[in-house]
Amino acid sequence: MSQVIIFGNGLVASLAHFYLTHDSEHEVVAFTVDRTHVGDATLFDLPVVPFDEVVERYPPDQFRMFVAVGYGRMNKFRQERYEQSKALGYELISYVSSKASTWPGAMIGDNCFIMENNVIQPFTRIGNDVIMWSGSHVAHESTIRDHCFISSHVVVSGMVTIEENCFIGVNATIRDQVTIARECVIGAGVVVRKSTQEREVYAATRPELLRITSDRLPSV
Secondary structure (H helix, E strand, O other): OOEEEEEOOOHHHHHHHHHHHHOOOOEEEEEEEOHHHOOOOEEOOEEEEEHHHHHHHOOOOOOEEEEOOOOOOOOHHHHHHHHHHHHOOOOEOOEEOOOOEOOOOOEEOOOOEEOOOOEEOOOOEEOOOOEEOOOOEEOOOOEEOOOOEEOOOOEEOOOOEEOOOOEEOOOOEEOOOOEEOOOOEEOOOOEEOOOOOOOOEEOOOOOOOOOOOHHHOOOO
C-alpha cells in the first residue's frame, strides 16, 4: 500500500478518492491544489494543502501523487500539474478499475485514470496522464498518447492513433487505421472515418425536430 496525495478538489478528484479508497491498495491521505483554489480546508475529512507547501508536508520520498483534474485547456492544465509534480520528485500512480477489461502485458503509463467497463484489447498502448471514463472500447494495436481525455462509450477501432492532448466525446466512434492529430476535439456522437489535422474540432449533425407530436405518430 502506498500513501497518495490527490491534486484537485473538484469532481474528478472526488471520484478519484472514491475509486482509490474502494478499489485499490492505495491510501489517500490528503488533497492539494493551487493556493488560490484551496477553499475548504478539508475534503472527505482529509486536509487540503496548498501546492506550494506539499513537498514540505508530504515529502516525495514518502508519498505518491495522483493528478485528478479534467480536460481544461485541452488537458494542458492537468499536464502542467503532472509535469510539476514529477519535477518535485513525486512518483505518480495510475488507477485501473478492477472492473475494466485488460490483458497481460497491457502498456499503461503513469497518472492514468481508467474507470469501470473499459475494454482495452491486446497490443494497445495507453500513454501517460490519460483519463478514460467508463464503458469505452480500445481495439487491438491502437495507441492513445499522453494527456488525453476519453469520455464514456467511445469506440476506438483497431490500429488507431490518438495523439497528445485530445478530447474524445461521449459515444464517438473512430474507424480503424485513423490518426487523430494532437489537440483535436471529437464531439459527442461523431463518427471519424479519416485522419484529422492538428487542433481540428468535429461536431455531430444536430438532430432534426419533426413537425409532429408523439401522440400523432402512425401506428405500427
